[in-house]
Amino acid sequence: MAKELKELTPRSKDYSQWYIDLVTKAELAENSAVRGCMVIKPYGYAIWEKMQRQLDDMFKETGHVNAYFPLFIPKSYLSREAEHVEGFAKECAVVTHYRLKNAPDGSGIIVDPEAKLEEELVVRPTSETIIWSTYKNWIQSYRDLPLLINQWANVVRWEMRTRLFLRTTEFLWQEGHTAHATKEEAIEEAERMLNVYAEFAEKYMAMPVVKGVKSESERFAGALNTYTIEALMQDGKALQSGTSHFLGQNFAKAFDVQFTDQLGNRDYVWATSWGVSTRLMGALIMSHSDDNGLVLPPKLAPHQVVIVPIYKNEEQLNQINEKAATIVEKLKSLGISVKYDNNDNKKPGWKFSEYELKGVPVRLAIGARDLENNTIEVARRDTLTKETVSSEGIEFHVKQLLDDIQQNIYQKAFDFRASQMREVNSYDEFKEEIEKGGFLLCHWDGTAETEALIKEETKATIRCIPLEGDKTPGKCMVTGKPSAQRVIIARAY
Template identity: 75%
Template sequence: MAKNLTTREEDYSKWYNELVIKADMAEMSGVRGCMVIKPYGFAIWEKMQAELDRMFKETGHQNAYFPLFIPKSYFSKEASHVDGFAKECAVVTHYRLKNDESGKGIVVDPDAKLEEELIVRPTSETIIWDTYRKWIQSYRDLPILVNQWANVVRWEMRTRLFLRTSEFLWQEGHTAHATEAEAIAEAEQMMNVYADFVENHMAVPVIKGLKTESERFAGALETYCIEALMQDGKALQAGTSHFLGQNFAKAFDVKFADKEGGLDYVWATSWGVSTRLMGALIMTHSDDNGLVLPPKLAPDQVVIVPIYRNDEQFDAVSEVANDLMTKLRAKGIRVKYDNRDTHKPGWKFNEYELKGVPVRIAIGPKDVEKGTVELARRDTLTKEFIPKEDVVTKVEALMEEIQENLYKKAIDFRSNNTTEVDSYDEFKKVLDEKGGFILAHWDGTAATEERVKNETKATIRCIPLDDNNEPGNCMVTGNPSARKVLFARAY
């Protein structure tokens, strides 16, 4: 169980991989580069999905579904888009198999070649904008605010569970607007929705910003992003929202009649988060004992473990446990009563510590006599005995307290691992010895950005949208710089 986990200090990458598998969240599949998300991992993703879906609908969006397959010709209509995804695309060329005539099994039927190859979607802008052309005629048809929950394929050579797999789950919003200002407001709104979700539900602090031109989504005029810092000092992009301008409308000839009777191209956005958020959740909060989950996303917020030696004790303990479970559930708290007789209490304690359940309650015969229970917190690994009648009130308070504690711990870590530097030598020293986020002036050129990336493997994570925009001089070239930007090595 947890005792066999590699420590973070020993090998952070190995710790992460072991934790995902040992906590029963996911495993690699028989398909190279693709994962199986196991029930416990999927239960956490479902919590994320449900909350995000609620937030999308509150901002006026509706869910729809578009094909998995995209005709190859659609990709060639938007040049920068195809350049951005060409190397990651999986391509369907045939539509039938047959038995090999020499008896060697199944082969692709050479006579079943598709007239036009189909791309397995890496993202859906092209198929959606081909569809929007049929939906949009006038300003009365706008805005279109659509979201899709789907899987996508981006062929990966080096994979890691949740963080980078050839197939992954995500949502992708695709909206159409009558004006540039509306589309920009939409892109900014969705970045803020993502930040709200990640901070208030995942308890992960983020920095909101703009991507540099070289880091933008393929086909976007502007990419808004949220960046989070993991415990190993690397950044993780937790969500992106793109202002697409009229690029896709022009590529797919999507025009509308405005209020004055003139014709104009539609303005567009797209935005998405994926199962990478699972990786962010794990790497922000978890420790050498296993997962640490914020209560808002934990499949089980409380687990009750009975301790007994005989049927009489079991009956007495179960009566207390079932009563507590009923009262906690009445308050909307997700409770599991683990009364399996196939595993000992100590084994169960290890299991739920490894799986990150926020609160564990243990009840034994002595507790029944005294009218108490043992309550353990996963975030602090502390235990206390409390009266049975105080459990519901205590647990309700702990749900908020643990959530806030995890966020505070993460934001303190980020503060302690964010460094401002003025020189390139200082930058490289901090990057190698400390890591984390580094704020430094950049002259705004792609050449300087590429040099830093090639020499240090650090990238500009974003141009922060905060008010800290004092001008200065680029740490590399000494040329004028409008403000400091955020650098880090990243996943």
């Protein structure tokens, strides 16, 4: 394991390779036999499950319920909303046949030409169309509203360049789809879910985010407005970490979803959709981890604490086992997830390296001397510091330590982002500063032409128009035309 750690590419040398090394060596995921797809390994999936469980609780607290909709979408459904189909057309995988057969010449299996579908099916890139075709049957009256549905699913978007968790052909996500009686209710819902995402990112992922609105060219296909949370990774690049969309009545009109209001009038419902994906795994890794491996916030770590025995003989091991069992019970009584690793085919030093690589927040070590002195060695992953403390009340010490680690990880990420947010007032200055990375606060004239020019010449995009902060008007750094407020521009994943 020590040798494997040495093979972890330093961030300063090659950030992209560091990320790939970390994902694979920490056993989070690996590439599959299917190009562009990944296998999420048990340790990586355990982190995703914690994310999923917490988000699901937060969704249900805001009145949402879960359902499931088909993986396959009739091709004709996508064509009903023009902007939507244009936005996803190049990423769709299409099913054209429903049967295989043995080749007549015995060369293997072929697609049966007689089994061609009457209408091709698109493998779900997102579910607006199939869901709104269903909502037509569910919504008749204002009494059926609001309809607040979420689903946990997989989607397929055909990608040419892929990277584990950050961009894969198939990925896991949740997608909420809601229907409302008024425009105001739908906008309120879209903003509410953006705030849920921001709370999750900051409180659980320990990842500071900026809440904002996407520019028109960066909006979700078919949306009237897209809200986003944007995070800054350690290499100075932005990562879109969650989006919430106000869809207006576009999909309701496309699928004729109308309701009768309290006055007996018929109208189209107002819609939202919102989602986060396994891309959050990439965000978690790149926000906090270091050259020694993962750094996980305690609230999302599969094991918050690991206990490692250090012994010379079976008698010492038995005594440590007894001591550790008591500590495990006390920690679990406080809701702390703990693993006692007394596996005898790995040495303590190997285990220390493994759990450091995997980002376990707190490591406890118990040796023969600790038994005599009633002490225990406590190591924290975020600072790589150790201390020896009394084993009496260790559970309360650890609980406080986990809270401290959660806050310290967030503060470190917050301070880094603060150091990388800079106001830029001229285009020449911007071209210099963008090479250093970070969130650049710039005035923009609001036109798609200026936005496209910036992207073409610098490979940077408008990440969002911030919802909070300084709203002072100014002049566009490119054209000198009036600008309503500063926007955040960065290079991004």
